[in-house]
Amino acid sequence: LGSLARAFEVRWVAECASTNSALLDAPPADDGRVHVLVADRQSAGRGRRGRPWLSWDDASLTFSALWRFPPGTPQPAGLSLVAGLALARALERLGVPGVQLKWPNDVLVHGAKLAGILVELLPARGRALTAVIGIGINLRLPADIDLPAAIPVTALDRVLEQPPGHPLPTRSAVLAAVLGELHPLLDIFAAAGFPPLRSAWQQRNAFADLPVCIHGENDTLTGLCAGVDVDGALLLRTGHGVQRVLAGDVSLRPL
Ligand code: ATP
Incomplete structure (x- = not known):
């Protein structure tokens, strides 16, 4: 050290x-x-x-x-x-x-x-x-x-x-x-x-601009991984615009 x-x-x-x-x-x-x-x-x-x-x-x-x-x-x-x-x-x-x-x-x-x-x-x-x-x-x-x-x-x-x-x-x-x-x-x-x-x-984002899904407790979101915002939330580009996803009870998987 x-x-x-x-x-x-x-x-x-x-x-x-x-x-x-x-x-x-x-x-x-x-x-x-x-x-x-x-x-x-x-x-x-x-x-x-x-x-x-x-x-x-x-x-x-x-x-x-x-x-x-x-x-x-x-x-x-x-x-x-x-x-x-x-x-x-x-x-x-x-x-x-x-x-x-x-x-x-x-x-x-x-x-x-x-x-x-x-x-x-x-x-x-x-x-x-x-x-x-x-x-x-x-x-x-x-x-x-x-x-x-x-x-x-x-x-x-x-x-x-x-x-x-x-x-x-x-x-x-x-x-x-x-x-x-x-x-x-x-x-x-x-x-x-x-x-x-x-x-x-x-x-170093493994999924930059790649399709991913986000599995939550009750639902799954899919979209393109558009990076992270200034708070570290994931940005997901979906058909409804860019959504922020907070870490917590969700897991990201490649599509
Ligand atoms: P994932 O998308 O892999 O589920 P996560 O961030 O949701 O990642 P974590 O809770 O961080 O999951 O890590 C636990 C998971 O990591 C376990 O469910 C298992 O699938 C996997 N795992 C456990 N031990 C190891 C290991 N030594 N090396 C790699 N993966 C491991």
Whole structure:
């Protein structure tokens, strides 16, 4: 982490039900640092709406970071997009070409999911926002993987471009790369929200101008993906004009 080391307190445990739940249930005291919990194994890793996030011991990196934002930080809606952007930049820096973002919280390469993000908020104290940013990255996939996923799955060893025989980056190296990108981007978000980061996100939009459908609890919308707005809402071009779609109980799928 180099010069950022003082900004983080990293705790690495062998096993945990969910690193997000652990930080949400027992938030560490505020000592001015970002508290990071890494687990070798998650027994109940979660995606959005309680969907499972699977991991395979040292073949996955799963961690959560508790981020305390100063009072007056913008609405948290853009946070998972900013985390996705940081993750994309870190993977690019490690040597992964063609990293793309799937609104609102996934990282794809060649249309397959390499990493996922789950942002959850602690109850607000005054005007200060505290978020737990959970990240899962596949480093290698088990040979017999049978993941009932709507989106194909990939891993770092399949997408990293590096000389033959070169070892995969260690989990610590991947963690350091991600935290090193998260810090400056979340500082920008705290000061100015999502707008300054919007175009960097859109450059990596996996579905730019492509037909997609948005599955909600009770209905499905279809249209062309027209990017995201300044709050991080998805813009969907439909026969009735451009509609804003808020992340929440919706999932985006290619048509
Ligand atoms: P999706 O469009 O894939 O459903 P989502 O954002 O709606 O994405 P999330 O809740 O973020 O879904 O992620 C949980 C889903 O991710 C699971 O339902 C499963 O399909 C898939 N998944 C679980 N573990 C992994 C993994 N290690 N790698 C890739 N995908 C996974």
